[in-house]
Amino acid sequence: MSAAAGDRPRSETAPAAPVVVPAATRLRLWRRELLRLALALLLGALVGGWLEHAAVGVAVVLLVLLLQQTRHVIRLRLWLQAPKRVELPEPGGLWGEVFDGLVDLQRKNRKKKKKLAAILAEFQASTAALPDGAVVLGERGEIAWFNGAAQRLLGLRSPQDIGIRVPNLIRHPDFARYFDGGDYAREVEVPSPINPAKTLSLRIVPYGNHQRLLIARDVSERLLLDAARRDFVANASHELRTPLTVLRGYLDLMEAEAKGDGTLAPWRSPIDEMRQQAVRMENLINDMLKLARLESARAQMRQDPLDAPALIQRAVEDARQLSRGQHRFELDIDPRLGLTGGETQLQSIFVNLIGNAVRYTPPGGAIRVRWHESAEGVRFSVADTGIGIPQKDIPRLTERFYRVDVGRSQASGGTGLGLSIVKHALEAFDARLEIESEVGVGSTFCCVFPPQRTLRLPAVAAAASNRD
Ligand code: ADP
Numbered sequence: 001m002s003a004a005a006g007d008r009p010r011s012e013t014a015p016a017a018p019v020v021v022p023a024a025t026r027l028r029l030w031r032r033e034l035l036r037l038a039l040a041l042l043l044g045a046l047v048g049g050w051l052e053h054a055a056v057g058v059a060v061v062l063l064v065l066l067l068q069q070t071r072h073v074i075r076l077r078l079w080l081q082a083p084k085r086v087e088l089p090e091p092g093g094l095w096g097e098v099f100d101g102l103v104d105l106q107r108k109n110r111k112k113k114k115k116l117a118a119i120l121a122e123f124q125a126s127t128a129a130l131p132d133g134a135v136v137l138g139e140r141g142e143i144a145w146f147n148g149a150a151q152r153l154l155g156l157r158s159p160q161d162i163g164i165r166v167p168n169l170i171r172h173p174d175f176a177r178y179f180d181g182g183d184y185a186r187e188v189e190v191p192s193p194i195n196p197a198k199t200l201s202l203r204i205v206p207y208g209n210h211q212r213l214l215i216a217r218d219v220s221e222r223l224l225l226d227a228a229r230r231d232f233v234a235n236a237s238h239e240l241r242t243p244l245t246v247l248r249g250y251l252d253l254m255e256a257e258a259k260g261d262g263t264l265a266p267w268r269s270p271i272d273e274m275r276q277q278a279v280r281m282e283n284l285i286n287d288m289l290k291l292a293r294l295e296s297a298r299a300q301m302r303q304d305p306l307d308a309p310a311l312i313q314r315a316v317e318d319a320r321q322l323s324r325g326q327h328r329f330e331l332d333i334d335p336r337l338g339l340t341g342g343e344t345q346l347q348s349i350f351v352n353l354i355g356n357a358v359r360y361t362p363p364g365g366a367i368r369v370r371w372h373e374s375a376e377g378v379r380f381s382v383a384d385t386g387i388g389i390p391q392k393d394i395p396r397l398t399e400r401f402y403r404v405d406v407g408r409s410q411a412s413g414g415t416g417l418g419l420s421i422v423k424h425a426l427e428a429f430d431a432r433l434e435i436e437s438e439v440g441v442g443s444t445f446c447c448v449f450p451p452q453r454t455l456r457l458p459a460v461a462a463a464a465s466n467r468d
Pocket of ligand 1: 415
């Protein structure tokens with residue numbers, strides 16, 4: 001019988017026969033196997049018949065075939081148990097094709113495993129070389145893996161810390177809030193758990209199925225450089241202020257003198273120009289100092305209860321003086337809404353936004369100031385009917401010294417730092433700025449303060465806050 005022909009051990013390196021049997025050939029296989037069976041049975045019946053026992057001949061053939069099948073099944077069972085030690089035979093026929101397929105599958109799996117192992121080794125080598133710490137977190141925030149930099153920066157130890165939840169190892173309230181908050185679009189800066197003199201920027205990147213990657217970066221050097229730059233600007237501005245005050249004092253005197261018929265009368269125009277430029281420089285220095293202070297005060301932001309409606313009212317009074325009655329003011333202020341934070345910062349926001357509305361709205365225009373509650377928190381908005389801002393300039397408005405129209409900004413006494421100051425002050429309140437504008441129609445600047453900053457003020461006379 002043909003099945004007996006090949007019981008040679010199969011060579012591992014022999015080229016693999018095609019594994020996938022298409023549906024069309026399935027029928028051919030059936031036909032071939034049935035033919036073989038029929039031929040074997042016929043042979044058995046003939047030999048049995050010749051010995052006058054045809055049924056015995058058929059039975060013997062069936063027994064041989066059954067034994068053969070059992071033998072193959074046993075070999076397969078042993079091979080499955082230890083595929084490296086046991087070799088599959090090459091019996092030909094259907095079993096041969098089954099064994100070929102299995103060996104081929106095994107060979108492919110080995111190749112894939114080797115490839116995956118190489119990729120994994122490469123990945124581990126590259127992450128080990130990363131200067132940033134990388135920690136793979138499981139579903140509950142437990143540590144599953146970390147690289148060498150994470151070990152250095154966060155003081156993680158392997159294998160002791162594997163499986164421990166990361167907030168149990170990085171014990172800082174800011175990180176705990178960030179970790180539980182689930183808003184991973186930003187980073188959080190905390191002192192290093194092993195060296196408080198160093199500051200780490202931590203960022204969580206969610207991926208896959210509830211998994212998270214924690215990236216840790218040492219930002220101590222950047223913070224030192226930032227502090228040095230801030231100190232330099234603050235010191236330089238401070239140093240410039242004293243000589244400028246002296247110059248301004250003399251120019252004020254000279255201007256008064258030049259207004260009369262005295263010797264300085266012919267110098268009236270240049271003196272006036274010098275005085276205006278001195279005032280501009282003074283404003284610029286004051287804004288630079290304000291910005292430097294805002295930046296360095298970010299970490300130690302005050303948490304005072306603030307009567308925001310009263311501060312808005314004060315900023316509107318300043319704006320009215322700037323307007324000299326040329327604009328119409330509409331107020332819609334909820335007198336019960338206060339905030340917690342620093343007064344200077346909040347005052348800067350109100351004064352700059354309302355002041356800008358006056359400076360960029362032609363006489364006769366209207367300025368609407370609103371202070372009210374919304375689903376996202378408390379909103380402060382200033383809408384004007386002024387010159388408006390082209391869409392392309394809106395994203396850059398809060399950059400230092402960015403002006404849409406330099407001439408107009410300078411003519412209106414602007415320093416180009418107003419919206420930068422607003423942006424920094426808003427950051428201290430965890431608030432955001434929304435700007436909508438249309439050229440020739442007007443602009444709306446809206447600050448959204450988060451609900452955790454909101455404060456309920458004792459009821460006061462609403463009329464006082466909404467006085468026009
Ligand atoms: P500046 O001192 O020049 O006003 P800001 O930082 O306050 O500087 O504003 C930046 C620029 O944004 C201004 O130069 C001006 O072009 C534009 N801008 C600000 N507020 C308004 C407004 N309400 N309407 C039109 N343009 C505005």
